[in-house]
Amino acid sequence: MNAHQPLLKLTRGNIIESQHFGSIAVVDSTGKILNSYGDPYVVAFLRSSAKPFQALPFVEQGGVEHFGFNESELAISCASHETGQLHLDLIHSLQLKVGLDENQLQCGPHLPSDAKKLREVIKQDIKPTANFNNCSGKHTMMLAFAKMRNLPLENYLDITHPIQQDILQTISEMCMIDKSSIELGIDGCSAINFAMPLFNAALGMARLVDPFELTESRAEACKKITSTMLAHPEMISNFGEFDCELMKASNNKVITKRGAEGFQIIGVQPDVINERGVGIAFKVTDGDKSGINDDLVSISRVRPAITLEILRQLNVLNDAELKSLSNFGPEKVLKNYAGLVTGESKPAFEL
Helix, strand or coil: CCCCEEEEEEEECCEEEEEEEEEEEEEECCCCEEEEECCCCCEEECHHHHHHHHHHHHHHCCHHHHHCCCHHHHHHHCCCCCCCHHHHHHHHHHHHHHCCCHHHCCCCCCCCCCHHHHHHHHHHCCCCCHHHCCCHHHHHHHHHHHHHCCCCCCCCCCCCCHHHHHHHHHHHHHHCCCHHHCEEEECCCCCEEEEEEHHHHHHHHHHHHCCCCCCHHHHHHHHHHHHHHHHCHHHHCCCCCHHHHHHHHCCCCEEEEEECCCEEEEEECCCCCCCCCEEEEEEECCCCCCEECCCCCEECCCHHHHHHHHHHHCCCCCHHHHHHCHHHCCCEEEECCCCCEEEEEEECCCC
């Protein structure tokens, strides 16, 4: 039997018309499971939720100081940015600082998710380039890491490349899972990606926000990454996007990073739920495919609502904080194109 359970239900009239299924793991930095739902050991790809971990060896080995990265530049190295003009400008200036050319990025181009930039691209018939990819910050960081160590640049995405091996080793150590147990795949941006049980992904995030057992150099690198994500959430995604708005609203309590195909990872700082830091990872089995509304704004149906409901049940966010994020959920009134109420969307789980 499938251990995944209903996460979100949508009603029309008195009928449940649609349901989204998945699993949740809530783990503290000592490795204790605090809460779960469905199967906390289901294996799933982290997708872009892995980006803070992928940046960690670069930061730990002195890359920030070597190139003089500022906080915004480190933030966009961990980002799934929306390709607003502020992101494109920062990526370009970062590449000039490192001494890289955009053509060296192997992520491929795609259309922007930023509504203003998307309109500009359509109206002016602009052909997107590699910097438009929402992973261009990560790829710039990987190339900078290779360049710092005088390593080849042309094969920087190959799993045998030393920087990819460093990333794999770091993720193994942070998530406390043997490298041989991590399933590897190719991400949408062509980089290596990693699949593991939700438990281990949540544990890694707990240790990122609460690196009390780690070496001094790694703990310091973890703090640089989490502090810069909180200081510049608009670089992690974009103004108005859920990850950004949650980090802005949570008063430095919550770090979050979305991943494709229904994955989300959240870190709760120490002394919020208990004295230790807490990591949360969940997977929506249908992938929670994003849509776009009439304002050309990208929206996700499931992950924001589920994230907010988890944080509500864990008493991480107070009423005022939840209210400021209410346009994302956890409960939403559904309306049709004429503005008539047709039903509601609401979480379907208890941790």
